[in-house]
Amino acid sequence: TETTQAQESIDLNSPALSPINPMAQVTSVSQLKDVQPNDWAFQALQSLVERYGCIAGYPDSTYRGNRALTRYEFAAGVNACLDRVNELITTATSDLVTREDLATLQKLQSEFAPELATLRGRVDSLEARTGELEANQFSRTTKLSGLL
Template identity: 35%
Template sequence: MSKKTLVSAITAALVVGAASTTFAAANPFSDVPADSWAYDAVTTLAADGVIDGYPDGTYKGQNTMTRYEMAQIVARAMAKTDLEKADKALVDKLAAEFAEELDNLGVRVADLEKKSDNVKFGGELRY
């Protein structure tokens, strides 16, 4: 799966399942015009705190995203508690894909597993 496809998938999934309806919010990025195909998704993700763009007020959506930038988005998505089940499954999958980068950023995937309602823990204790 290419980086652009992966970014498009996470963006689409989080927008579809986003609990907030902030599509009418002010444009947070000067380089994403209101008539852009990505405007609603980018605006919603920014309002939800999943993406924040660059300090100069741009999003730079034409640039290729690094794995660490994507891991940061995944970490912010992991922190959201109001995700629908399908979106949660996608975030879990992305957390597994970016586990090394998340670990380097100080985000423990185990924290997500603790919050997950579909993780089963097992093991054996010998004394």
């Protein structure tokens, strides 16, 4: 069930699913109640938030960094950061991105290419199913009546 819960969270909480994303963009690590300055990953999270703005927290203002995550969830996070870095590069703010950052991101993108492709397929499938549901739902003004 833990695996199922983790897989469900990728469907509902993934940064890649922004139209239905219940997670909020974090502008400061101090917004995350469960991340403390003495945590081993604090500096990394702070850098990702301040330099790239690609960290999202849960609606209860937590990051949940102590729980295991799936490779899909990791791929979604890497993808969100890659999107943000690409945005920074194209908007001429590339002074925020170093060559080492780009090399690391390219390595991660290559390593997680299969997971990113799978995630992209899952998102496409979810969007198609959502579109079908929206197209076939009842009108809000429809009244149903029947005989018992």
